[in-house]
Every structure is written in structure tokens, then in C-alpha cells.
Amino acid sequence: MGDFDFYYYVSQWPGSYCAQSKKGCCLPTTREPDEDFFTVGLYAATSAGTVLGRCPYKEYFDFSKLVCMEATLSGMWPSIKCPSNNGISMWKSLWKNSGVCTNLELIEYFEKGLVLYYELNLLNALKKHGIVPDGRLYQLADIKQALKEEIGEEVGIRCSTNLEGEFQLYEVYVCIDKSFTTGVIPCLTLPYFTCSDEILFPAFNVQMLKKNGTRNSLELQVE
Template structure:
């Protein structure tokens, strides 16, 4: 009887430690937004407008990604919690506006959102369920309002070239935090503003200065901001 009791106690301790490890299994989030004009004017990726029509000329959400301070990240953490559109039915119209898909073939967004939840969102289950994951991310887009921050600094999506430093300064002025800018190349090989990374604390409640920046392709000192 005593050995059975000890076994149960050990089992409970292990379960507690497992929950504790899950709840602390990432250090911060990357909140990533992309400029559709750069996605579509790239020699490397195909661009198809959603079945609901061409998105607005605004930054669209790419995702909210748990990350470690060493630059690595968890992924595909819970295959038993697949994307379920019925859980976010009240957010769909907002997501189609602010989290549009540009992948080919054309879709309504569900495949994109499913990928983001299953690869990244399931690794944040200690903080978010599906609804709060998407709702929080939509709120971050409104809070940061990148396009307005750039417009305020006189930086517009007009196909002209701008200083990378001016773009970073404008976003920091508008959001309060230092961004990391990812560039891609247009069909002529010119560097262009593609994605903007900001960071969120691991409680999912506050923007923070990024503990580490991605190791992706860096931009030149002058980059294009293409029309969309």
C-alpha cells in the first residue's frame, strides 16, 4: 500500500513538473507583420489574392511566434489541438482584413491560419487558447499601426527608396520599441521592405524590446517601399 502511495505521489510530482516546463517553455514572442507589395513583387514567391478579393494596402499579420532567447523556437507542440475555425467564428471578418493570405492557389485564409496555430500557437497553450491567440494578435496589429507610423515620418509605399535607419526610427517612434526589419528582393534584384518584427513578453500581455533579433537576411542601408 505504501509503495502504491509513493508511486502516486511521484506521478503527481512529475505531472506538475511537466506542466511547469510547458508553461515556461519559451521566453518571448515575435509579432511579425508583412508588406503585401513586397510579398507580391518578389521573384521567389507566387502571389495570389484571397478569394475574398485584393487585401488593403496595409501591413498584414504573418504570425505570433514563441521564441527562445538563444534564437531557436519550439514548433508543432500539440498535434491533439488542431485549428478549429468554429472557435474563432466571431473573428473571421477581422482576420480576413488584417491577416490575409497571399499564397497560391487563392484561399480564404483558413489554411494560413491553421498553419500558424498548429506550428506556433500550440506552443503557447500555457498563455493562449485558440481564440485568445488570434484575438491578441489582431489587437497587436491595431496597437502598433505600422503604416501610420511610417506615414507620420513621411515614408510612403510609393516605390521610392528610403533609409533603413529612417524606417526603423519611424517605427520605434510610433510603437515605442525597436523593430527588426527583414528585406526581400523584387523581380529586378532590389532590396525592399518585407517584414517587421516586434516582440511581446512571454505572458502575452506587453510589447518589449526584443531579447534577440532573427538571423534572417539583412537589409541594405537603402531599401524600397513598393506600391501595392
């Protein structure tokens, strides 16, 4: 494990994920995901903003340790990548590339991500300020201010572009105390992302997810 100073907790808006590619997005094979932001990951970062990756293993990925939270992960931390899949490959890759760099055990890593999902409640925070996923344009500054008021600190906003080349709300970066004792903290640094002054907040519902193929159900679960 490398030395780091804080965590980036990253959430993704699935409506933007679906709108940025002709492939669209697919319904997981496990259960319908929540119509909300999805957890993407918890990343160990240095004060300079460098995200640690591919650290020496302290624990191999063993999905049997996560079975007790599989339904919750499938709702809040799902893979809607096509073809339809059960999310295990995504969680395994995240652990191998990022989770091993934290000071957390495997089950603790995913538990912390789910707790932050509940505590931050990003979609509700935006709705309190009249910012809803209705496909309209919103001022980027208003989105940042709404989240700052509800969460307590400045966040980072990453944009993607849809098929028409329009910028849209894609990911939210929140800085988290390394020890989790104080939760959200002022960011030592935030990544720079290109966005326009106004960005789309695309709609999302599970009916948008295609059922066009599945992976082999015998995905590798243990290394």
C-alpha cells in the first residue's frame, strides 16, 4: 500500500453514461439498479491529487466475501455496461487497480463506498435546489453550489459529451477524510475537467437499459 492523504469518492450519473455512446447501456443480470447516482469508486489520493493505482496486493479479490451485500452493490454500485453482466468483473478490476491502495480490507472497502452513497445522497441534494434529471441545461456553477451547500464542501464535476457533442453531468468527486472520522473534508486538490458553463442533466430510468446479451455466468470470482 502506498502513502496517501485522502480519498476521492466518485459517483456517476447513469443517464450520462447511457447518452455518451451508441452502445447505450444494459440491464444488469442480477437486479434493476437504483434510479440514482451510482458509486464508481473510492480512490486513495495524495495531496498533489495523484490517484494511487496497482499497489502491492494485501488481499486478493474473493467475491464470496461480498455475497452478503451483492443485492445492495447491484443496486447502488452496478455495471450497466453492455453486454449485460453481474458486476463481478467490474468490482474485481476496481479492487485490483484501486482498492488495494487503500488502508481498507476488501469487504470494508465496498462497505465504505455504500455508506458514503447513503450519507451524501447526491440526487436528493440537487433536487433540493431544483436541479433534476430532466434533460435540461443547468448552470455548472449552480450544480457545484447546490452540492457545496448540502454536503458542506466544494466538489469536483466531471463532464462527458453526448452523441451531439453537448456537455453533460457525468461524475461527482467528493473528498473524504483518510480515517473516515470527519467524513467530507475540504479538497486538498481537485482534478481539472473540461465542462461548459451550462451542462445537461439527462434523464435516467431502468426502462432505458437494454437486455441485449449476457456474459458467461461463470465469471472468475477469485484470483
